[in-house]
Amino acid sequence: MxxxxxxxxxxxxxxxxxxxxxxxxxxxxxxxxxxxxxxxxxxxxxxxxxxxxxxxxxxxxxxxxxxxxxxxxxxxxxxxxxxxxxxxxxxxxxxxxxxxxxxxxxxxxxxxxxxxxxxxxxxxxxxxxxxxxxxxxxxxxxxxxxxxxxxxxxxxxxxxxxxxxxxxxxxxxxxxxxxxxxxxxxxxxxxxxxxxxxLFEIPKPIRTKGIGVDALPQGIRQSEVLTGNNLGRLGNLERLPSKEEIMESLQDLELEDASKNEIHKMAQQILEEGKTEKAMALLMHAEML
Ligand SMILES: Cc1cc2nc3c(=O)[nH]c(=O)nc-3n(C[C@H](O)[C@H](O)[C@H](O)COP(=O)(O)O)c2cc1C
The missing domain is CATH 2.30.110.10 (Electron Transport, Fmn-binding Protein; Chain A)
Structure with a gap:
């Protein structure tokens, strides 16, 4: 109300x-x-x-x-x-x-x-x-x-x-x-x-032009896990990662059998550690499942 x-x-x-x-x-x-x-x-x-x-x-x-x-x-x-x-x-x-x-x-x-x-x-x-x-x-x-x-x-x-x-x-x-x-x-x-x-820091969207929340794939925007703040941080990236970049950044992660929500939770944690590109790659990977 x-x-x-x-x-x-x-x-x-x-x-x-x-x-x-x-x-x-x-x-x-x-x-x-x-x-x-x-x-x-x-x-x-x-x-x-x-x-x-x-x-x-x-x-x-x-x-x-x-x-x-x-x-x-x-x-x-x-x-x-x-x-x-x-x-x-x-x-x-x-x-x-x-x-x-x-x-x-x-x-x-x-x-x-x-x-x-x-x-x-x-x-x-x-x-x-x-x-x-x-x-x-x-x-x-x-x-x-x-x-x-x-x-x-x-x-x-x-x-x-x-x-x-x-x-x-x-x-x-x-x-x-x-x-x-x-x-x-x-x-x-x-x-x-x-x-x-x-006190906390947010990277300034001044030098780069973020793609915006509207440019994120629908499955990410409608995530049951990610918050508005998470989407805001992702929308601040300059571009979506390529297939090669996704594969490269996921090499050290164990993702077998993980559900979409589990991957989103993992990505959220990575995002909160300040590794936005890596979190984005993980989320894009979940989109391709
Ligand atoms: C942290 C703080 C902020 C204040 N902000 C204002 C304000 O923005 N405007 C205002 O009229 N009074 C404000 N006051 C109240 C004035 O400081 C108070 O009325 C003061 O006695 C005015 O003093 P003067 O009559 O000697 O100028 C504030 C008080 C405090 C403690």
Missing amino acids: IQTIDPNQISQPDLHNILLTAVAPRPICFASTVDKHGNVNLSPFSFFNVFSSNPPIMIFSPARSGRDNSTKHTHQNVKEVPEVVINIVNQGIVEQMSLSSTAYDKGVNEFVKAGFTQVPSKTVSPPRVGEAPVSFECSVEDVIELAQTPGAGNLILAKVKLIHINEEYLTDGLLDTQKLDLVGRMGGSWYVHANGSA
């Missing part, structure tokens, strides 16, 4: 909950800003992403309060001083980041409340978080206010002017996903920790 919901027919908190639970995990923009008097503010926002690398543009959204329609200090600050430092949050600073989201009075410096090191920036007035793995000094190019109603987002378009990377998180000069140990925001009070088995 599928529930179909008209967003106009449910309460704002219920809609908020569906949107934030379904659209996840979200990266966290830990934004440092200053007001016109130079008072520093630091707050997290998970309505956030990077949208362009040339020019380098990130967008985040401090929304109007669903309770009292007030605007966030961060939103007020970037309208007074159009600059922000976007700090990236990893596991090592997640609890302090959460503390900094407390609704302290305007003018209260969350660097101090949450115990972070305030490091002066080079091109903008807000300081950066010394403990963050990566920080981006940005100019605010635009503030798009979506509405004046409770819960309305305010898109802050930030252009990256300078990047600071803690070298601890580099391998051979490149940012290393495994070392970064990033966290993301889920619905409710849930977070995700991007490490260990939460």
Whole structure:
């Protein structure tokens, strides 16, 4: 059964909950800003992403309060001083980041409340978080206010002017996903920790053009064993193997008396070991039985 919901027919908190639970995990923009008097503010926002690398543009959204329609200090600050430092949050600073989201009075410096090191920036007035793995000094190019109603987002378009990377998180000069140990925001009070088995790789279908699931033989597409993910991986191959290639890759396998489903299970295991060509050859062999 599928529930179909008209967003106009449910309460704002219920809609908020569906949107934030379904659209996840979200990266966290830990934004440092200053007001016109130079008072520093630091707050997290998970309505956030990077949208362009040339020019380098990130967008985040401090929304109007669903309770009292007030605007966030961060939103007020970037309208007074159009600059922000976007700090990236990893596991090592997640609890302090959460503390900094407390609704302290305007003018209260969350660097101090949450115990972070305030490091002066080079091109903008807000300081950066010394403990963050990566920080981006940005100019605010635009503030798009979506509405004046409770819960309305305010898109802050930030252009990256300078990047600071803690070298601890580099391998051979490149940012290393495994070392970064990033966290993301889920619905409710849930977070995700991007490490260990939460990280996995999928070969990118960029340089090669996959044949597509529709080009796989029907017996493979309609397998009782293979999953959609298995078919997606097979459809990423550039071509089906030739008869000779099938014979060659099956030399080391014992297939006598194996049923089609047994062969598909074997192929699935080979596929999960990352040997896509070999799995495909085995499946093609089963098609010829
Ligand atoms: C991980 C996390 C993500 C958050 N994301 C958002 C967000 O995207 N938009 C928003 O308006 N508030 C978000 N909040 C709540 C704000 O951080 C909170 O309202 C904060 O007090 C705003 O501070 P300010 O008024 O000093 O700008 C988030 C809180 C946490 C802990």
